[in-house]
Amino acid sequence: MEEKSSKRGAATASVHGGELRQQEANAITTPIYQTSTFWFQNSREVIDYQEGKTKREEYGRYGNPTWRAVERKLSELEGGEETVLFASGMCAATTTFLALLDPGSHLIVTSDCYRRTRQFIEEYLVRMGVEVSVIEPGNFDEFEAALTDQTRLFFTESPTNPYLRVTDVPRFCERAHAQGVRVIIDSTFATPVNHKPLEDGADLVLHSATKYLGGHNDLLAGTISGPAELVEPIRKALGVLGGIIDSHGAWLLLRGLKTLELRMQRHNENGMAMARFLESHPKVRQVWYPGLESHTDHQTASNLMHGFGGVVTFEIETDLDGAIRFIDHTKIPYQAPSLGGVESLIELPVTMSYWDYTAEQRQSWGITDSLVRLACGIESTDDLISDMDQALSNV
Numbered sequence: 001m002e003e004k005s006s007k008r009g010a011a012t013a014s015v016h017g018g019e020l021r022q023q024e025a026n027a028i029t030t031p032i033y034q035t036s037t038f039w040f041q042n043s044r045e046v047i048d049y050q051e052g053k054t055k056r057e058e059y060g061r062y063g064n065p066t067w068r069a070v071e072r073k074l075s076e077l078e079g080g081e082e083t084v085l086f087a088s089g090m091c092a093a094t095t096t097f098l099a100l101l102d103p104g105s106h107l108i109v110t111s112d113c114y115r116r117t118r119q120f121i122e123e124y125l126v127r128m129g130v131e132v133s134v135i136e137p138g139n140f141d142e143f144e145a146a147l148t149d150q151t152r153l154f155f156t157e158s159p160t161n162p163y164l165r166v167t168d169v170p171r172f173c174e175r176a177h178a179q180g181v182r183v184i185i186d187s188t189f190a191t192p193v194n195h196k197p198l199e200d201g202a203d204l205v206l207h208s209a210t211k212y213l214g215g216h217n218d219l220l221a222g223t224i225s226g227p228a229e230l231v232e233p234i235r236k237a238l239g240v241l242g243g244i245i246d247s248h249g250a251w252l253l254l255r256g257l258k259t260l261e262l263r264m265q266r267h268n269e270n271g272m273a274m275a276r277f278l279e280s281h282p283k284v285r286q287v288w289y290p291g292l293e294s295h296t297d298h299q300t301a302s303n304l305m306h307g308f309g310g311v312v313t314f315e316i317e318t319d320l321d322g323a324i325r326f327i328d329h330t331k332i333p334y335q336a337p338s339l340g341g342v343e344s345l346i347e348l349p350v351t352m353s354y355w356d357y358t359a360e361q362r363q364s365w366g367i368t369d370s371l372v373r374l375a376c377g378i379e380s381t382d383d384l385i386s387d388m389d390q391a392l393s394n395v
């Protein structure tokens with residue numbers, strides 16, 4: 001007996017979505033099913049299962065009741081039929097690409113992109129004979145020009161990392177679908193609280209659940225949601241490739257998700273207030289935040305999104321040494337990669353994620369020496385702002 005309604009609000013779905021109302025011993029929470037396999041009473045049960053007459057679990061690589069609760073919760077939150085859970089966001093992306101792309105097929109991606117996704121596409125998919133075109137995020141003309149008869153997928157983050165470009169999902173989907181091209185949105189930076197790409201026409205929505213969905217900087221996970229017809233081949237590929245989450249990680253994600261709507265409200269408030277503060281600060285050259293009127297995609301973001309998240313990207317009026325002085329003087333955020341948890345995190349992309357690239361590569365992606373990515377957590381807004389203010393006085 002599962003509580004389900006597609007009409008209830010995101011806060012209710014965060015708490016109750018996917019949870020079985022009746023648990024063993026009338027417990028309220030879903031247990032951690034710590035088992036690698038599931039037994040059958042007799043051969044009749046085995047055969048009924050094989051013939052699809054019963055729905056149940058079989059072996060741990062194909063599913064576990066703790067994951068199922070997370071999958072159902074996410075499906076309700078995203079408005080999708082099915083969800084599959086993975087060991088990480090990267091695992092969700094690689095399994096999905098491997099499941100849906102054949103040699104000779106063509107993929108369109110955007111230049112502002114999580115760097116490991118970019119690496120998988122350029123180093124691995126290309127080696128497997130997949131053709132790839134890279135377009136500027138949000139550039140519809142470039143997108144149309146890149147489409148060929150072999151194009152199977154368009155993949156983009158929205159908002160993107162680190163410049164927070166927002167894709168006009170309905171427009172790109174309409175054009176893609178006219179040619180039978182599927183659209184996958186990496187919605188990690190938005191979450192279903194701020195944007196539901198499936199409702200805007202996307203075919204699949206992907207998350208690094210390590211970020212806002214888990215929300216506590218304590219787990220790694222990935223998800224993909226969409227119609228059963230598209231999700232099932234990906235689930236089958238996961239059963240072969242094997243990148244599954246363990247049930248304890250799934251349970252932490254289930255617990256984290258219960259406060260998703262509440263946490264996102266504070267992330268949105270902190271992101272917006274921080275972006276406005278930084279934009280007015282004399283030592284800050286530029287701020288990228290889709291909630292600001294100055295952002296290229298502000299109009300699109302305002303049309304599609306309910307909030308703009310906790311990540312604010314900005315460039316300080318200084319060189320690398322000044323940027324290092326700034327970041328080393330911050331007291332509340334941890335200097336660390338990642339985002340989306342209750343603790344604020346801050347990084348200089350140049351020293352963190354992009355250190356092992358050449359200056360030319362960094363320049364081509366717009367990663368300058370004084371670029372900062374601040375992922376606001378859920379601390380008090382005033383405390384975060386005064387911390388940034390004192391750290392900026394050390395530039």
Ligand SMILES: *Cc1c(COP(=O)(O)O)cnc(C)c1O
Binds near residue numbers: 089090117188
């Ligand atoms: C972190 C991230 C990923 C990768 O997810 P992991 O859970 O770290 O494997 C993919 N896409 C985006 C936008 C991310 O921020």
